[in-house]
Amino acid sequence: MKSYSFDQEAKPFATLTIDFEEALSEGKETSFSIAYSGKPSQGFWIEEYQWVDIDPDFMILPVFSTLEDFEYKIKASLDNANYKLIDVQKGSLSREIEVTSNTTSYYINPILASNNQKNGLGLYDYSVDGKEVRVFSEYADSARYVRDAALRIFDFFNSTFAREEPVTFCSVLYRPIPYHEHKVTRSFKPSVVFAKQHENTATLAHEISHFWWNRGDPLTTEKWLTESFAQYSEMMFIRHEQGEERFNMIIEKLAGRAEKLPPLLGGDRFGRYGDALIYEKGPYILSQLENRLGYEIFVDFMVAVNRDQVATTGHLLEVLEDQTSADIRKEFEELLKR
Ligand SMILES: [Zn+2]
Structure with a gap:
């Protein structure tokens, strides 16, 4: 130097x-x-x-x-x-x-x-039925809580969109720290840095889902392929654990917000609406797609998106057309542009 x-x-x-x-x-x-x-x-x-x-x-x-x-x-x-x-x-x-x-x-x-x-940070290592979770934590109780949640998340994802590429291992650094001091919760397969309170299993589900949803140019709104899918996976897990009613409440909230936002794609990823688009409007649009297709075909579509390692919206639309029809592709494209 x-x-x-x-x-x-x-x-x-x-x-x-x-x-x-x-x-x-x-x-x-x-x-x-x-x-x-x-x-x-x-x-x-x-x-x-x-x-x-x-x-x-x-x-x-x-x-x-x-x-x-x-x-x-x-x-x-x-x-x-x-x-x-x-x-x-x-x-x-x-x-x-x-x-x-x-x-x-x-x-x-x-x-x-x-x-x-x-x-007092320790490493807690748990293995059950061929699945393994390692949790770094200062608190043994939290480590157990996080492990149990992670295993339930594994089971749900492995039986839905991740069924062709199931996860059997993850390590979680559980480090709850006041949000104003440090807010980084993140994921990089096969590990998660989890900074919220341990009962926040929805966030843990979001982060674990990034083991699959990690594509699309992160510097543009194409990042919706990562974040909107992760957010929707989180919501699917909430529905699975807490029921339809709770899920519908979340969708309603998102619908209200999505209404006021510009189109999902083409805007500034780091602009005023950047986060709201990919964390709110994107998952809302996915919920509309699920409504249109029905749960099983929608999950098949998610499986295909992973199988084909889709990294652009253009490719995503091709996969959707393959899985469904040209009409559905067109309808979905309209949602993306609206
Ligand atoms: Zn995320």
Whole structure:
């Protein structure tokens, strides 16, 4: 590298900037190392949590704007004996970790280190009927709750849209932290970072569903192929566990909101309506499609979307036509444009 600078006043975090000797050309690699020697309170967490959280996606590397053509591998190790690294991908606690990017997805897991002596974080490993759930948690009760929920979610998804590609393993970092301090709940197969209260099984279902629903350009509203399908999977799970009435209440709410929104596709993913479109209008449109097709054909359609690894709305419409008819495709296209 040519030089580096460190701006302690930068917001929201102090920022380290590294300049390389020359621009990296395509296919070329470089490596550099960073030693972090601060206290937890000097890292990304307030001290009481006893965490160090180094998130390569959003905090270290500029992948968000260049994720189409940027790959990286990070090796992390610790020299503080009180801390352990949490390898959420493998579901293990260790002194060393290697994180590899998986372009074009920017959903890789953060590098997390925890002072297990102080915050009591443990690894709870459960196996039942060939399925395995590993939960990292400070609380044994929560770990059991999360495990039970995850197993029920496995069973439901595996018997519906995931039946051709069932899930039998996941690891969950259960880290409930007040929303205003840190709101990241995320998923990167086969792991989930779950930051809400443990009884929020709907969110856990949403995140686990991303093991399948993880496609479509994340920088455009095509991301509805990821988020609207995950949100609708979550709602299907709620219907499965809590009944039709609760499900219908949610749909009604979504219908009210969807009415006021511009068309699902073509807008600015990061604009005023970006999130509402893919988390509210998209799932509402999917509920209309389910109504039109009936439950079984709708689930068959979801299975086919996974089988064909659909990554664009155009492809999705072709699959829909294959599974149903040209008329239904046309009707659905109208919903997308409305
Ligand atoms: Zn999601």
